[in-house]
Amino acid sequence: MNDVNEIKTLIENNEVCLFMKGTPDSPQCGFSMTVSNILKHLNINFKGINVLENEELRKNIKIFSDWPTIPQLYIKGEFVGGCDIIKELFDKGELKNLLLK
């Protein structure tokens, strides 16, 4: 239960929250790097949460989002998607709009 609260606190306190492998400055996986770079490219401030530092969180975020892979992006408390969806939204120019809503 505490674990769910930890995740809720993270996504409520950070408008853009990326659960990733590694950190924004040093991603440890190509998919995490892609999403992190897209956000940087769009000058979007985000909080990167390194799931490799917390095995419990790594497991629980997958259950919480009902999504089996990392990275996972949350904007304004809502799950937006993993790497493929973020790339698609970026290509269509729709990612930034999610922040303006």
Added chain:
Amino acid sequence: MALSIKEIKNLITASIPDAEIEIKDLMGDNNHYSAKISSKVFNGLSKIEQHKLVYKSLNGKMGKELHALSIETESK
């Protein structure tokens, strides 16, 4: 334990029978794939819901036996 293209196709088809599937082995290592999938079941669903259906069809193998599968879904 890696999955072959055929195994991935069979898993997806088992739960999404009308799926048209195109899979590429991106690095030739049976471990990094991309899949383009189109099906009527995606109609009216969000991208997240569409991808979840594909993940569900893989019976929990995603992120385990199957390390990397990039997914592109399309309704038809």
